[in-house]
Amino acid sequence: MPIYEYACRKCGHEFETLVRSGNTPDCPSCRSTELEKKLSVFATATSSAEAAPAGGPCGSCGHPGGPGACALN
Ligand SMILES: [Zn+2]
Secondary structure: OOEEEEEEOOOOOEEEEEOOOOOOOOOOOOOOOOEEEEOOHHHHHHHHHHHOOOOOOOOOOOOOOOOOHHHHO
């Protein structure tokens, strides 16, 4: 299920919510349904970037000799 980010047009509250088809979200702050849907693609991009190997000298094995050091094995 996709998570969408909304901004309330009435009180300006911004929130994320799961949206199922046929289900109208409302503002958790003022219960208004006058919401502006925002793109939430960056949320997925952020999580995939965090899933990438971080900081290891060699991206594939973590060999301290640096990139390519493990290719001789
Ligand atoms: Zn609101």
